[in-house]
Amino acid sequence: MSFLEHFKVLVVDDTTTSRMLITDALQEMGIRKISIAKDGEQALRMMMEQPCHMVISDFNMPKLDGLQLLKAIRSYGPTRTTPFILLTGKGDRQLLEAAVALGVNNFLTKPFTIPALKKAIEAIVGVLK
Amino acid sequence: MTLVTKSRITVMRGEYHVVDREDVVLTTILGSCVAACIRDPFARTGGMNHFLLPGNNGRSSLDAQSYGVHLMELLVNGLLQRGAHRHRLEAKLFGGARTIEGLSDIGAMNAEFAETFLRNEGISIVGGDLGGDRGRRVEYWPLSGRARQVMLSGDKGFVAPVPPKQPPVAPSGGSVEFF
Numbered sequence: 042m043s044f045l046e047h048f049k050v051l052v053v054d055d056t057t058t059s060r061m062l063i064t065d066a067l068q069e070m071g072i073r074k075i076s077i078a079k080d081g082e083q084a085l086r087m088m089m090e091q092p093c094h095m096v097i098s099d100f101n102m103p104k105l106d107g108l109q110l111l112k113a114i115r116s117y118g119p120t121r122t123t124p125f126i127l128l129t130g131k132g133d134r135q136l137l138e139a140a141v142a143l144g145v146n147n148f149l150t151k152p153f154t155i156p157a158l159k160k161a162i163e164a165i166v167g168v169l170k
Numbered sequence: 171m172t173l174v175t176k177s178r179i180t181v182m183r184g185e186y187h188v189v190d191r192e193d194v195v196l197t198t199i200l201g202s203c204v205a206a207c208i209r210d211p212f213a214r215t216g217g218m219n220h221f222l223l224p225g226n227n228g229r230s231s232l233d234a235q236s237y238g239v240h241l242m243e244l245l246v247n248g249l250l251q252r253g254a255h256r257h258r259l260e261a262k263l264f265g266g267a268r269t270i271e272g273l274s275d276i277g278a279m280n281a282e283f284a285e286t287f288l289r290n291e292g293i294s295i296v297g298g299d300l301g302g303d304r305g306r307r308v309e310y311w312p313l314s315g316r317a318r319q320v321m322l323s324g325d326k327g328f329v330a331p332v333p334p335k336q337p338p339v340a341p342s343g344g345s346v347e348f349f
Contacts, residue, residue, distance in 0.1 A: 056246070057290040059239050066232055101247050130244070152240035154233045 045169060049074040053084040053098035053110065054128070063097060066155045070162070070169050081105025085113050088120050095124045095162070100136060108136065111143050124165045128153070175311075181205065181220045186241060188217035188248035192313045199322075200265035200306050202277035204284045207262040207310040207317055208245060208293065210254035216312025219245040223280050238283050246291070261288050262298035262317050264308045277301065299346070319346055 050072055054060045060077050067075050076093060078084035082104040084096070096114065100107035107127050114120045127140050127148045137148060147161045163169055176193040183203055187196055196218040198205050209216025221241040223234045249259065266281030281300040288295055297317065299306070305322040 056239065056243050057292075058235075058287045059243065061290070062232055062235055062239060069232070101243075103250070151243070152237040154236065 043071075043170070045071040046073055048072055048095070048166070049076070049093035050095045050097060051076045051078060051084060051087060051093045053078045053081065053096065053102070053107070055080050055099065055102040059099065063158070066158055069155065070159055072169075081107065081110035081113075084110055088114060088123070089117065092120050092123060095126070095165070097126045097128065097158075097162075099128045100133070101130070108139055108143065111140060111145055115144050126161050126165070181218045183220050183222055184241070186217060186219035186245045186248065188215060188245065188252060189312050190215040190252055192311075194312070196310045196312060198308055200267070200308060201269040202265070202267055202280060204263060204265040204277075204280040204300070205308055205310075206242060206245060206284055206288070207264070207298070207308075207312070208249060208259050209312050209315050210249060210258045211260065211315065212258055213249075213253040213255065214313055215249055215252040215254050216310075216315065217245050217248055218310050218312070221280070222276070223283055225274075225276065235283060238280075239287065242284070242287050242291075246293075257292065259293045260296045260315065261293050262296060262310070262315075263288075263300055264298050264306055264317070264319060266300040267302050267304055267306070269303065269305060271303075321346075 050067055052060055052063045052075060064075050064077065076087060078087055080102045085105060098107045098110055111125050114123060114125065124146045127145050128151055129136055129148055131150055140148060146165050149157060149161050159169065175195045178195050178197055179187050181187050181196055181198040198218065198220045203220055203222040205218055205220045207218045219241045221238055223238050263284050266277040268275050268277045299319055307320045307322065309318045
């Protein structure tokens with residue numbers, strides 16, 4: 042089995058259409074094991090039950106936002122080093138600085154293109170084949 | 171209803187505005203673009219966006235949709251931040267005209283995207299007007315949810331929105347109110 046068949050990604054976004062788009066894009070890249078969560082709280086619960094290899098999360102979400110989710114994931118042993126990509130709006134410099142301080146691995150500004158998403162993932166795990 | 175409209179905000183392509191004042195009217199001019207007018211009647215807040223999905227020339231349709239999703243999300247998140255609840259949101263959609271004969275129907279693509287997005291998010295569509303082959307000028311009073319559209323006189327060559335300083339006004343008739 043190739044790396045892509047094992048690679049488990051958790052997509053976190055409160056907008057259904059956005060989750061569908063990201064999921065479709067990941068499938069186009071050959072990623073097969075994709076879980077989805079509709080807010081940070083659900084994502085955290087899923088990560089505690091069964092950690093994945095990468096989290097791609099929106100920032101603006103109810104209950105637990107992307108930054109709070111990142112903080113929680115970084116403070117829980119088994120997920121302390123899980124790669125985390127944050128999706129943000131334009132011009133959120135303060136937010137990005139806070140995310141970097143919390144150990145974010147990469148970020149993408151919305152609206153992003155599929156090649157940009159692929160690059161953001163490859164910058165962390167290497168070229169997807 | 172007697173209501174003095176004190177301020178008029180023009181929503182240009184790629185923009186969105188959320189307001190919580192009764193005396194504000196949001197207005198825009200649409201060709202094949204679509205404007206979503208969304209409000210929460212209980213939280214007394216509402217807004218409008220104005221988007222045109224980029225064409226498919228060399229891009230994947232996912233990329234085009236990503237742009238539309240972003241503008242819809244900005245509007246919805248703006249409403250939620252002002253106390254709106256997702257399940258109470260109601261929308262009116264305008265625009266999506268086929269303004270140029272012979273080219274692919276970008277207007278229909280925009281309209282379909284907006285309808286699918288709202289359906290996916292569970293936001294009910296309570297009115298509006300999509301399609302046709304003429305541009306529209308739309309006015310939306312976000313707190314009352316009242317909307318009015320004026321069809322622009324049968325110039326099929328109309329594509330781009332006119333700058334806000336000189337809004338074209340249809341000389342006669344064609345004005346429809348959407349409650």
